[in-house]
Amino acid sequence: MNYEDMDRETLIKILREKDIMLKRLCMERERLNYYAGTDVMTGVLNRRSGLELLNKEFNVSKMGNKNFVVCFVDVDELKTINDKFGHQEGDKVLIDTAEILKESIRKTDFIIRMGGDEFLMVFPETTIKEAYRIWNRIDRRLKKFNKNSKNYNLSLSFGFCEYKKGHKMSVESLIKTADFKMYSDKLHKKKRL
Template sequence: MDYENMDKKILIKILRHKDDILKRLCLEKEKLNYYASTDAMTGVLNRRSGLKLLDKELNLSKINDRDIVVCFVDIDRLKIINDTLGHGEGDKLLINTSKILKESIRKTDFVIRMGGDEFLVVFPGTTMKEVNKIWYRICVKIEEINKNSDKYSLSLSYGFYEYKKEGKSEMTVSDLIKKADFEMYKKKLNKKEGFDDKCINNINK
């Protein structure tokens, strides 16, 4: 009996098995990291991991002297939809909104679910002029969806804030969010007061 060849075969099997185990462990680790960093319902970044990434991007903007734009987004009338059509329909609205946002932005941009019906979209290393072009695509998709919907119209209130380094080196992530949130609130207030606020009408292409 050739014990030497047998030992080699056994060793190869052991090494292959070990390699398979390592691959499975790596995949499991990737899954855990994904679930730990994303919102379970929408698949966008959750608040904790998203704000951590935003803090990193803001610091890079300060170091590299580049702009960064944040947009605070609020889904209009989500509570009414939940109350009248059910939470299942409300969940669909959240999922569809996040899908529109994710599919419209660039690879370098990211979406954070802040909680409930609120999202934050981050555009690193860009200016408001470029963001307007991206947001126009979002507005077009919303209008297309609304043309084919007989239940309700998808409507977003949103506010932008563009960070520029000049004189703002002490600005924090919290400051960025507050300023974008304030701009969003003004837009939502205009809607409540009856002003026409169609998405495309408010974008400079």
């Protein structure tokens, strides 16, 4: 083997190692981006990255004159579950809730964990009527979940707000209105008890 062949083989080896290293770095970057934007417990978007995506989707809907719906969701009586069965069971309730929501939405929709026991579901290019159909799927999954639950029934309060073509709404006002409607739903449930 002469000197030039050795250099070529060494160069090829170095380039292969560099390629492997770059692939690992890219995979690590993707993993870090995922964890930076995801709520670790529930696997849905965290508040920061979720609100960024919500703003982008809202602007796309606004420019395209398309309807847009958000749904504020709150887990009912989570504090009672935590107090009675422990925080580990409370965490399980949040994970189960996120799974029920994720299984019920469409590929174009997304979920944000706003904090504690609150989630925000986002339905781009959707009317309120279509959003209620999605909620009906969630409701069916909740009933199925509760049939198999021995200790308590999982209950969610929710509130929708729809951006319609030509409305002068902001993302903040959409969220605030959906949150208000969710609290109305929660109060209505308490009055029935």
